[in-house]
Every structure is written in structure tokens, then in C-alpha cells.
Amino acid sequence: MKFMKMIAATATAVALIAPAAWAETRVTYKSAKTGSSYYQMGVEIAEAMKAGTNGDVIVTVEESQGSVQNVMEVRARGGDYVFTTPPALVGLAQGGKAMFEGKGDPAFDEIRALFPIPSLTMHFVMSADSGVESFADLEGKTILLGSGTFGATEGEKYLKLFGLEGKVTIADVELSNAVAALKNGQIDGFVTAGSYPAPNVIEAAASADVKVLSLTDEQVAETKRTRLVIPAGTYAGQDADIVTTSLPVAAFTTTKMDDETAYLLTKTFWERQEALGNAAAWWNAVTPDMLSNITSAIHPGAVKYYKEVGVALSDAHM
The missing domain is CATH 3.40.190.10 (Periplasmic binding protein-like II)
Structure with a gap:
């Protein structure tokens, strides 16, 4: 003030x-x-x-x-x-x-x-049906990273950093189709980077039951990116703060x-x-x-x- x-x-x-x-x-x-x-x-x-x-x-x-x-x-x-x-x-x-x-x-x-x-803000958006609550739960799941974007590059990096390389199926779907693919069960989740509230995450949260994953402080440190908190209530159904990373x-x-x-x-x-x-x-x-x-x-x-x-x-x- x-x-x-x-x-x-x-x-x-x-x-x-x-x-x-x-x-x-x-x-x-x-x-x-x-x-x-x-x-x-x-x-x-x-x-x-x-x-x-x-x-x-x-x-x-x-x-x-x-x-x-x-x-x-x-x-x-x-x-x-x-x-x-x-x-x-x-x-x-x-x-x-x-x-x-x-x-x-x-x-x-x-x-x-x-x-x-x-800032460019990382979002790992998972369907509620996937049962994923943390990055450890991603093993065996199908994730859409997209291609040629900051979010795709960062998402791939995080999977490697957190020991998930080769343990997650990467979907061959365009990021523009992420919400539809999530709703019809073609994927368990998608990764996107955009200033929050991100339009595609708003759409996903409004049309399906989703969870945006939080990173631990240790995981944030591993990424060497800037820590950012997305306040509770930013997206539909989000009742707690989300800790994630960003690129200023x-x-x-x-x-x-x-x-x-x-x-x-x-x-x-x-x-x-x-x-x-x-x-x-x-x-x-x-x-x-x-x-x-x-x-x-x-x-x-x-x-x-x-x-x-x-x-x-x-x-x-x-």
C-alpha cells in the first residue's frame, strides 16, 4: 500500500x-x-x-x-x-x-x-484420475511435454533431475490439444510454462478435475530456477499454494x-x-x-x- x-x-x-x-x-x-x-x-x-x-x-x-x-x-x-x-x-x-x-x-x-x-511459470498439470500427488507418482504415467517450447525443455530437464527419465511415457500430442487429451484420458497430464494464471491451465481446471504439482524446496534448488508460489484459489479447485519454478x-x-x-x-x-x-x-x-x-x-x-x-x-x- x-x-x-x-x-x-x-x-x-x-x-x-x-x-x-x-x-x-x-x-x-x-x-x-x-x-x-x-x-x-x-x-x-x-x-x-x-x-x-x-x-x-x-x-x-x-x-x-x-x-x-x-x-x-x-x-x-x-x-x-x-x-x-x-x-x-x-x-x-x-x-x-x-x-x-x-x-x-x-x-x-x-x-x-x-x-x-x-514470469514464465512452470505448471505440471495432472488429472485427478491419474492419482498423481507428487513427482514420485509420475512413474508409469503418460505426460504431454509439447515441443520447441521453454516448458517442453524445462519439463524434460525436470524428469531427468528427479530420476524419471525413461520411466514416463511422453505423449506425441500437440500442446494446443493438451486439455482435450487430458479430458478424454489420452494423457495423464501435461507440462506448460506461461505467466500464471495460464489460460490452458484455467481451461483444464474449469473443465476437469486436475492437480497442479508442487515442488519441494530441494527440487526447486535442483532446477536452479527462481522459486515462485502460485496462491491458493488461482485455479478452480486449487485449495493450497503451489510451489513451482519460474524464469523471470x-x-x-x-x-x-x-x-x-x-x-x-x-x-x-x-x-x-x-x-x-x-x-x-x-x-x-x-x-x-x-x-x-x-x-x-x-x-x-x-x-x-x-x-x-x-x-x-x-x-x-x-
Whole structure:
């Protein structure tokens, strides 16, 4: 509540000077493939920016093939470029590691964060009829992982980590058919990663009796991912918190963006966050505490805003 009151006070003060300080600003927001939840989030952010600035900020949402592409494009983009990616990828790009090995560029060192957005959240969704209550119960069951997605890659990794490799049948079914396959008994469960509440998990919980598995703290540590709790009541029939893992995601730009624009984008995002959450529940999970998941520098314009509203930043953010 204190944070929200400080936001309201800052918004009132800024509103008095905004018309004189800013002309129309155009921004390109690059996130994910059309039809994905992250593309939809981009559309929601565009609408929030327009509403929150009375049309002074116009955001064009651009389709992307993925986070790596988003990072690579900073080499050729200007100061109007905003993109989403897991903070970990920024570190890899700046260090020339993994998928960025041999592709290093000074432009990567100029990447700066603005604000967090909903995390990719792992869901292991099991039918009640399967009798599965924990990962140990998955042996002998049929699971849909999908293919070519973060959730599929993570799901396969977790099966190996938890001693289930070769002990679980992997269904040859598209993830888009997961709910139907679960309802007709073709599979015992499916794995999906998306910002919670995830639409396909909402559909599964509303149309069938399901259980979303929790990980133990030891299992979370094994995955080397960020621990996340999905509150009780998020999905139909869910009467307890679900402990799972997540991959943090944030909105970034570069030092090519001027401080005033970065300040305005960050300020407007947080001022409109409650309205975003009223329109789409996944925004309710975003809090200032999630800035701790950003391990690289934050844009000076955004830093100015966070200092104004009393949000603590780390040395790495400066």
C-alpha cells in the first residue's frame, strides 16, 4: 500500500508538468510470436501506455521469434526500441556466452532494464484420475511435454533431475490439444510454462478435475530456477499454494533511449499496473520485489523513478 500511495503522489506531481515536458513519443515493443501470451501482454502494455499518457506515448507491438532475437536486434535498433527477455540472457550476451558465443557486440553492454513483467511459470498439470500427488507418482504415467517450447525443455530437464527419465511415457500430442487429451484420458497430464494464471491451465481446471504439482524446496534448488508460489484459489479447485519454478522476464531498452522517455515508460507502467491487473490477472503477480531478478543495470531514467517512489535498488542496477 505504501508503494502504491507513493506512486499516486508521484503521478499527481508529474501530471502537472507532463504536457510541457513531453511531446508524442513513439516506441517499438518487441516481445514474442503473435498469439502467445507475451504478445498479448505487449498489446496490453501498448494500451496502458496510451491511456496513462493521454496518447503522448504510442507503442507499436512487433512480433518476435524469441528472446535471443530480441537481444540480438539491439545492434541495429535505435533509442525507441523496447524488448522483453529473461534477465539471464542479457548476462549471457554481455559475457559472450552460450548462444552468444562468437557473436559478442559492444551494443550488448548498453542494454538497460526498465521494469519486470510476468514470469514464465512452470505448471505440471495432472488429472485427478491419474492419482498423481507428487513427482514420485509420475512413474508409469503418460505426460504431454509439447515441443520447441521453454516448458517442453524445462519439463524434460525436470524428469531427468528427479530420476524419471525413461520411466514416463511422453505423449506425441500437440500442446494446443493438451486439455482435450487430458479430458478424454489420452494423457495423464501435461507440462506448460506461461505467466500464471495460464489460460490452458484455467481451461483444464474449469473443465476437469486436475492437480497442479508442487515442488519441494530441494527440487526447486535442483532446477536452479527462481522459486515462485502460485496462491491458493488461482485455479478452480486449487485449495493450497503451489510451489513451482519460474524464469523471470523483464522489459529492456538501451542507453540510446533518452532518460525522459525511460522515466515516462517506467512511471506509466507502474501507475497503470492495477488497471492492467484488473484486465488480465497475470499482471497482479508483478511487484517491485521482482526487480531483484534483474541482475544488470537499470536505465538511469527508470532509476530516477524508482528512487522517487522509494524502491530499493542494488549496486548492480546502477
